[in-house]
Amino acid sequence: MTLLxxxxxxxxxxxxxxxxxxxxxxxxxxLNLIECRGLTKSYGESNVVNGIDLEVPEGSIYGFLxxxxxxKTTTIRMILGLISPTSGExxxxxxxxxxxxxxxxxxxxxVVEGPGLYPSLSPRRYLERMANHSRYSRPKDQxxxxxxxxxxxxxxxxxxxxxxxxxxxxxxxxxxxxxALLFPRQLLILDEPTNGMDPQGIVEMRQLITDxxxxxxxxxxxxxxxxxxxxxxxxxxxxxxxNLLFQGELESLRAQMPTRINVRTSDNQRVARLLQxxxxxxxxxxxxxxxxxxxQVDPAVxxxxxxxxxxxxxxxxxxxxxxxxxxxxxxxxSLTGARSDVY
Amino acid sequence: xxxxxxxxxxxxxRTAISFFVLGAISLLLGIVVATFGNGRGGGGGNPFLDQIxxxxxxxxxxxxxxxxxxxIPLVISVAAxxxxxxxxxxxxxxxxxxxxxxxxxxxxxxxxxLSTYALAAVLFMATVGLIVGAILFPVGNVTTxxxxxxxxxxxxxxxxxxxxxxxxxxxxxxGLGIMASxxxxxxxxxxxxxxxxxxxxxxxxxxxxxxxxxxxxxxxxFSASNDIFRSPIxxxxxLKDLYEQLGWMAVTYLVSWARITTKDITS
Numbered sequence: 001m002t003l004l005x006x007x008x009x010x011x012x013x014x015x016x017x018x019x020x021x022x023x024x025x026x027x028x029x030x031l032n033l034i035e036c037r038g039l040t041k042s043y044g045e046s047n048v049v050n051g052i053d054l055e056v057p058e059g060s061i062y063g064f065l066x067x068x069x070x071x072k073t074t075t076i077r078m079i080l081g082l083i084s085p086t087s088g089e090x091x092x093x094x095x096x097x098x099x100x101x102x103x104x105x106x107x108x109x110x111v112v113e114g115p116g117l118y119p120s121l122s123p124r125r126y127l128e129r130m131a132n133h134s135r136y137s138r139p140k141d142q143x144x145x146x147x148x149x150x151x152x153x154x155x156x157x158x159x160x161x162x163x164x165x166x167x168x169x170x171x172x173x174x175x176x177x178x179x180a181l182l183f184p185r186q187l188l189i190l191d192e193p194t195n196g197m198d199p200q201g202i203v204e205m206r207q208l209i210t211d212x213x214x215x216x217x218x219x220x221x222x223x224x225x226x227x228x229x230x231x232x233x234x235x236x237x238x239x240x241x242x243n244l245l246f247q248g249e250l251e252s253l254r255a256q257m258p259t260r261i262n263v264r265t266s267d268n269q270r271v272a273r274l275l276q277x278x279x280x281x282x283x284x285x286x287x288x289x290x291x292x293x294x295x296q297v298d299p300a301v302x303x304x305x306x307x308x309x310x311x312x313x314x315x316x317x318x319x320x321x322x323x324x325x326x327x328x329x330x331x332x333x334s335l336t337g338a339r340s341d342v343y
Numbered sequence: 344x345x346x347x348x349x350x351x352x353x354x355x356x357r358t359a360i361s362f363f364v365l366g367a368i369s370l371l372l373g374i375v376v377a378t379f380g381n382g383r384g385g386g387g388g389n390p391f392l393d394q395i396x397x398x399x400x401x402x403x404x405x406x407x408x409x410x411x412x413x414x415i416p417l418v419i420s421v422a423a424x425x426x427x428x429x430x431x432x433x434x435x436x437x438x439x440x441x442x443x444x445x446x447x448x449x450x451x452x453x454x455x456x457l458s459t460y461a462l463a464a465v466l467f468m469a470t471v472g473l474i475v476g477a478i479l480f481p482v483g484n485v486t487t488x489x490x491x492x493x494x495x496x497x498x499x500x501x502x503x504x505x506x507x508x509x510x511x512x513x514x515x516x517x518g519l520g521i522m523a524s525x526x527x528x529x530x531x532x533x534x535x536x537x538x539x540x541x542x543x544x545x546x547x548x549x550x551x552x553x554x555x556x557x558x559x560x561x562x563x564x565f566s567a568s569n570d571i572f573r574s575p576i577x578x579x580x581x582l583k584d585l586y587e588q589l590g591w592m593a594v595t596y597l598v599s600w601a602r603i604t605t606k607d608i609t610s
Contacts, residue, residue, distance in 0.1 A: 080441050082608040105443035112441070116434025120355060132347035133449075134442035179438060 031058045031094070033187050033218045034079060039088035041074050041242075048074050050242035051088065056220055056235070061213050063233035063250070064222040067336060071242040072222045073113050076191050080110055092187070106137045109180030110189040114196075115172040119165035123156050123175045124148075126164060130179055142183060150178040155204065169196030177205075181212075188212060190221045194228060206232060230328040240336045250328070257326035257334065261297040261304050266317035268295055274314055275307070299323055344448070348456035352422070358460070361418045362467055368414065369406040369472035376402070377479045390488055390569060399480035400498040403472025404505050404572070407465065411509055411565050415468075416516050416541045419461050423520020424534030426453045427603065431528040431610035446604050450521070454596065457517045462510050469506040473499065491574040504571040508581055512565055514588045516541060518595030525602040528610050558587060 034056035041049040049071040056062045066072050077083040079090055081098040090097040092104045117126055127147045135143045151157050154174040159167060167175065173196050180188055190209075194202045209232055213219055223229050229236065230250070237247040246253055265271045272295050279302050297307055304323055311318050352358055376395045389408055394401040407415075430436035439449060476482070485498030493501075516537065523536035541561055547553050548560035557563045564584035570577040 077437075077608070080437075082437055082440060084605075084607060102443060102445060105441055108441070110441050112437055114434070116436075116438050118433055118435060129347055129351065130438060130442045133344055133439055133444045133452075136344065136448075137443050137445075176438075179442075 032056055033058050033093060034220060035089075035091045035094075036075075036079070037089045039075065039078060039090060040086045041071075041078060041083065042086045047086075047242050049078070049085075052239065052242070052244045054237060054244070054247065056218065058218050059213075059216070060235045061209065061219045061221065061233045063229035063236040064220060064239070065224065065226065065229060065236055065332060066222075066239035067224060070239045072239060073191055075239070076110075076112060076189055076220075076222060079189065080105070080108070080112065082112070102137060106134070106142075106183065107186045108189060109183070109185035109187075110191070111173075111176045111180050111193050112189075112191050114192065115169075115176035117164040117167075117172055117175065120163055122161045122163060123151060123167070123178070124160045126175065127151070127179060127182055131182060138183070145182045147182070150182050151175075153181060154178045154208070170198055170201050173197055174201070177208075185217055188217050188219045188221075190219065192223055193221065194223070194225065202228065226327075226329045226332055236328075238332060238335050245335045253328070253331050254325055257331045259299055259323055259325055261299050261302075261307060261321060261323050263295045263297060263307060263311070263318070264320040265295070265311055266319070268293055271295060271311055271314075271316055275302070275310065278310060294320075344444070344452045345455055348452050349459060352456055352460050353463075358422070361422065362464060364414065365410065365418065365464055365468040366471040368410050369403060369468055370475050372406050372409065373402050373472070373475040373479045391572070394486070395476070396480060398485055398498070399476030399478075399482045400473065400485055400495065400502055402476030402480065403469045403502045404568075406468055406472045407505055407509050408566075408568060410468065411512065411568075412545065412562065415465065415509070415513060417538050418464060419457075419513050419516045420520045420523075420537035420541065421534045422460055423457045423517045424524050424532075424537050425530045426457060426521045426524040426533075428524040428527055428533040429530040431608070432530060434610060436610060437608050440608060447600065450596075450599055450603050454517065454521055454599075457521065458514060461513050461517055465506045465510050465513070466503070469502055473502060485572075487574040488569065488572045489574040493574065501571050501576075504576075505568040508568040508571060508584065509565075511581070511588055512561075512567070512584055515561055515591030515595065518592045518599070522595040522599045522602075525599045525606065558583065559590075561587070561591065563587065 032055045034054060036052055036054040039049055039052045039054070040047055052071075052075060054075075064072055064075070074083060078085050079092065079097065081101040084098060093107065095104050097104065118129075121129065124147055127145075127150060131143070131145050131147070148157065148160070151160050154177050156171060156174050156178060159171060164172065164175070173193065177190075177193060180190070194205050197205060206228065209219055209221065221229070221232070233250050235248065236250050236253055238245045238253075246256075263271070275295070275297065304321060308318060308321055373395070376392075380396060389405060391401045391405040391408060395405055427436060430439065440446065482495055484492045484494055485501070486492050519540055520533065520537040523533040523540075524530070526536065527533050544561045548557060548563050553560075564580055564587055567580035567584045570580050
């Protein structure tokens with residue numbers, strides 16, 4: 001390594017390298033493909049998006065969650081340069097948006113707020129038109145994409161020459177996805193991609209997203225269908241009323257939620273009383289009324305193995321003991337409140 | 344991109360219908376004149392209508408000069424009004440822009456393609472007129488408005504000259520339609536705005552008190568095409584038409600540019 005290269009490297013690590021905070025290394029060498037700082041969009045008095053900071057790490061499947069009207073789509077439109085922010089900064093691939101849009105967008109595939117199609121054009125012609133119009137934004141060897149392959153990938157090869165208005169909503173959604181996948185993309189931004197799809201389509205979509213992620217694309221997916229996100233995402237952000245309520249790894253969102261131990265024994269009533277005598281009234285969250293019910297114990301107070309030992313040592317039969325993790329849905333509801341405010 | 348946009352405009356049913364309508368005007372005019380003759384006091388303000396039965400070449404000319412007040416501006420307003428508004432209504436504008444196409448480039452391509460459409464539409468009308476005229480009426484040497492006689496070929500060339508002056512005269516309507524199209528997400532709304540402006544300017548142009556503003560009115564130099572059939576051809580009004588068109592194009596495209604490059608695409 002020459003002296004010059006050393007200089008460049010150390011300068012680079014100063015800017016983007018790991019930072020030591022309270023003895024913990026954060027940041028590491030992972031790059032944030034999307035970064036937003038204080039992103040705000042107001043219409044008149046109301047802030048549709050209110051000072052959101054987003055960090056989408058490279059290689060993640062990033063779930064962007066929020067109830068209807070929470071500002072998800074507006075945020076996505078700002079990231080794609082369709083709407084200009086009232087204030088705040090956006091960078092994608094480290095390049096400033098909207099200034100560097102033309103260098104950023106060819107590497108980004110997106111589905112924004114459902115499909116947008118020409119009713120009289122076939123899926124094949126639609127993709128052709130999109131490719132033709134964007135041809136000057138790409139290097140010469142990428143100007144003629146394999147349209148048949150893109151259609152086949154989303155399962156539309158059999159209707160490739162049918163008029164778009166004859167397609168079902170699910171098929172239109174797939175066509176929109178084919179458009180996003182027409183070129184090799186580093187980043188895919190998918191806004192409610194499974195809207196209108198049948199269960200079969202949703203399963204296929206999930207598989208497709210997993211495949212794309214394993215091919216190295218970073219995926220930013222917005223949804224309010226939580227079970228879908230839960231099975232896919234490594235990272236999540238939760239927004240409501242334009243405010244960011246949580247951002248981080250899915251695991252750390254779950255870790256914020258109380259877990260519980262569910263216990264089923266030969267005599268739940270007596271075991272519950274026993275546990276209360278031993279550990280005070282707090283651990284047994286719920287004393288069952290009849291034998292078939294489950295006793296819930298707070299693992300923060302009594303460890304599962306201790307519960308098991310106490311029950312068995314006292315001569316009861318232990319049928320079932322498992323620690324239950326909160327679902328994403330429970331975490332989501334506890335963050336956003338049980339009532340969904342749509343306005 | 345330009346070719347893609349042309350393909351997009353020409354391979355749709357609306358375009359075929361508009362061409363059919365324009366062609367039908369030449370055809371109908373020919374049939375009416377062939378059936379009923381020139382009629383008494385014929386022609387009114389249109390100096391070519393009387394001439395059709397003498398020479399078929401005047402059919403195309405008459406058709407264009409008849410259609411230039413209403414139907415041609417309407418057809419062009421409808422097509423140009425779709426430019427951005429229809430894409431917005433379909434939801435395809437956002438996908439075009441992120442595909443990506445720069446907003447300025449899209450504006451330029453749409454303007455070029457729609458101007459080409461206007462050119463093709465008027466030339467089509469002239470050609471239908473020429474053919475129908477040659478079938479229904481005698482053809483031969485052409486008497487000009489100045490009374491001189493020129494060859495049939497010269498007459499045909501002058502017919503296309505009239506068509507090109509007409510194309511020039513509607514360039515600003517293309518601009519108007521595109522401008523209106525950047526102001527609304529409704530294609531029919533944009534077409535109405537554009538055509539409405541043309542009609543208002545025509546009305547204002549006919550108010551004597553506003554005669555000093557006449558050079559600003561879009562339709563003021565529509566009759567410049569008559570000068571093509573003088574001998575020798577008089578170009579002064581064509582030139583004034585050109586200046587007027589350039590002025591209107593500058594205004595409408597400037598507004599379109601300002602609007603489309605700053606607009607929030609929420610469709």
